[in-house]
Structure formats: C-alpha cells, structure tokens
Amino acid sequence: MEVIISENAGFCFGVKRAMKLAWDEVCKGDENGVYALGPLIHNKQAIEKFEENGLITVDNIENIKDDAKMIIRSHGVCKNVYDLAEEKKLTVVDTTCPFVKKIHNIVHDKFTEGYEIIVIGDSKHPEVMGINGWCDNSATIIKTVEEAEKFKALSGRKYCLVAQTTMNLKIYGEIVEILKNKIEDIEINNTICSATKARQEAAAKLAKDVDCMIVIGGKHSSNTQKLAGICENICPTFAVETVSDINSEEIKQYKTVGITAGASTPDWIINEIVNYIKGL
Incomplete structure (x- = not known):
C-alpha cells in the first residue's frame, strides 16, 4: 500500500x-x-x-x-x-490570526463609513461570529448559493463584502457573481486565506491520483469539513479524527491512499495515522 x-x-x-x-x-x-x-x-x-x-x-x-x-x-x-x-x-x-484581524479592520472601518456588511460564511462559526461583532452584529451572513439568490439589497445603500477565511473557493465565487448582479455599489474583498486555498487545491489534485483519501481533523473544524467535501466529489473519502476512527478492513481495499489534514490538526496525529496506514 x-x-x-x-x-x-x-x-x-x-x-x-x-x-x-x-x-x-x-x-x-x-x-x-x-x-x-x-x-x-x-x-x-x-x-x-x-x-x-x-x-x-x-x-x-x-x-x-x-x-x-x-x-x-x-x-x-x-x-x-x-x-x-x-x-x-x-x-x-x-x-x-492576522488574516482574521485584517477582516475585523475592514468590517469596522467600512461599517463606520456607512457601508452595509455582507459576510460569506457560516453564521454559527466562531470566526464569523467574531467578524459580525465588529459591525454591531448587523452583517448579512450568506453561506449558500440559495441564500444569495434570495438576498434583496437595500436601495441606495453601499455594501462591503468579506469572506470567512476557510470558505470554499468555488461556492464563494458563485455567491459573489450572484451578489454582483443584485447590488449596484459593492466593494468585494476576497479574504479567504491563501493557505486555505493552497490546501484545498492540493487535496483536490492528490485526490485525482489516488484510490481513496483520508482527511484528518476535528469533527467541528470548518476547514476540515470543506476538505472532505472537496475530496468526496473526486474519490472515496474517509474523514477521521484519530487512528481509532479508521476502519482498517475498508482501507485495505485500496492500493494508493492520499492523506490531507485540516488547519487545526497537529503533526503528531498526522504522523500516527500515516504510520498506521503504512503498517497495514
């Protein structure tokens, strides 16, 4: 293997x-x-x-x-x-994170200047909740294309858009295109972290070259869930937190195994799983 x-x-x-x-x-x-x-x-x-x-x-x-x-x-x-x-x-x-702090500054400054704020992300995620707190919790938070399609802009208002740093790039792009057609005056800030983009692109590339993917990360980690979703669309994918979550009999079916991990996954957990898979 x-x-x-x-x-x-x-x-x-x-x-x-x-x-x-x-x-x-x-x-x-x-x-x-x-x-x-x-x-x-x-x-x-x-x-x-x-x-x-x-x-x-x-x-x-x-x-x-x-x-x-x-x-x-x-x-x-x-x-x-x-x-x-x-x-x-x-x-x-x-x-x-300095990249999150940058979003706070953008939102606070633009809100002070009279802009309406739109955050593309998950309203229940702590990062998004924190961002919203820099505009008196007045932001419109949009997570899906369907929500973007239902959005109605206020007439004569200026809008400033930011994104959760771990947002899926494809979905972000689709939402932005919809909102650009709905809002006359909108300032768009792509605040998705470059590390998130690189991790997602690398995982997608690897998923095309292996028989299955193992995505390591916390069950409540937003960026890990997005990685798993990307890989699932390409090949059989298993989301795990630790070695104990791995079904060895299932993994043994595959000849080549790709491994990626979310931004909150320590090296020692990754190494433990890699060694375990190699041992099979």
Whole structure:
C-alpha cells in the first residue's frame, strides 16, 4: 500500500502562531489562572494537552476571574470582548490570526463609513461570529448559493463584502457573481486565506491520483469539513479524527491512499495515522 501526504496538510501559519503563543503563556502560568475564551482550536486531542498543563477553557468571559490571563484564540472575537476584558482588568493574550484581524479592520472601518456588511460564511462559526461583532452584529451572513439568490439589497445603500477565511473557493465565487448582479455599489474583498486555498487545491489534485483519501481533523473544524467535501466529489473519502476512527478492513481495499489534514490538526496525529496506514 502506497501512502501519499498532500502538500499544505496540517497546521497553517495562523494556528501554529496561536498555539505557540498559547503554550508559552500556559507554561508561564498565572496566580489567577490562564483561561482560553472558547476552545483554542477545533481539535479535541490538542486541547486536552493544554488543559492537562493548566489551561482553563470557558465559553463566556464572565466565567473568567478578574485580573486573570485570557487567551483569545486564532478565530478572533467581537469588539465588546476587548471592552469587557478591560473592565475585568484581564491580561489579554491575543492570538487572533492576522488574516482574521485584517477582516475585523475592514468590517469596522467600512461599517463606520456607512457601508452595509455582507459576510460569506457560516453564521454559527466562531470566526464569523467574531467578524459580525465588529459591525454591531448587523452583517448579512450568506453561506449558500440559495441564500444569495434570495438576498434583496437595500436601495441606495453601499455594501462591503468579506469572506470567512476557510470558505470554499468555488461556492464563494458563485455567491459573489450572484451578489454582483443584485447590488449596484459593492466593494468585494476576497479574504479567504491563501493557505486555505493552497490546501484545498492540493487535496483536490492528490485526490485525482489516488484510490481513496483520508482527511484528518476535528469533527467541528470548518476547514476540515470543506476538505472532505472537496475530496468526496473526486474519490472515496474517509474523514477521521484519530487512528481509532479508521476502519482498517475498508482501507485495505485500496492500493494508493492520499492523506490531507485540516488547519487545526497537529503533526503528531498526522504522523500516527500515516504510520498506521503504512503498517497495514
């Protein structure tokens, strides 16, 4: 059995940076505790390693002690979180991905200038929720072509469009074309991360040359789900989190196995799965 690993698999720049910053703070510690506002990344195994070393994960800033240390994850947060952190005298460790921070700035500036904001992405994803918080949660969020077709622009209003960094490129393009025909005055910002684009393109290319694909990543990882969707359209695809999710009898049917991984997947999980497949 031949195993081929896709280019750009695993941690992207933003996640690598965030994980290092967070790990450094966990190692330093704090007498009032080190908190993460939401799971650092969408990978259960990686989070467990941090929590075993003292990190406390909470879903609400109100659950963080005053004067403690708070880590803002790479997905970013809305503006009012920074305001609340200042009130609670928290030490903020901001690991927001620079590409996400750029979207925050665009949205905040354009909203201040009077633009209506459109975000192409998943309204339930923490990144999109954070982006929306930089325009007083007034953005129109569009995830599908069907939603774009139903959209009605306000007459005489200017619009600014941004996208979730992990958005599927094909769907993004289709939605943009629809909205361009519906809105007279629209500023389009393709804010899809270049690493996301490269990962998706590399996975699609590899999927054409192998008998099956294994996509490694957290079940709640948006970019991992999109990778799996791309590969499924090309060849048999298996989405897994760890070695325990692999059906060895099923994989044995294939001669050449391609492997890719989402941006929140640590190298050690990828290596473990690669070694296991090779062992078959």
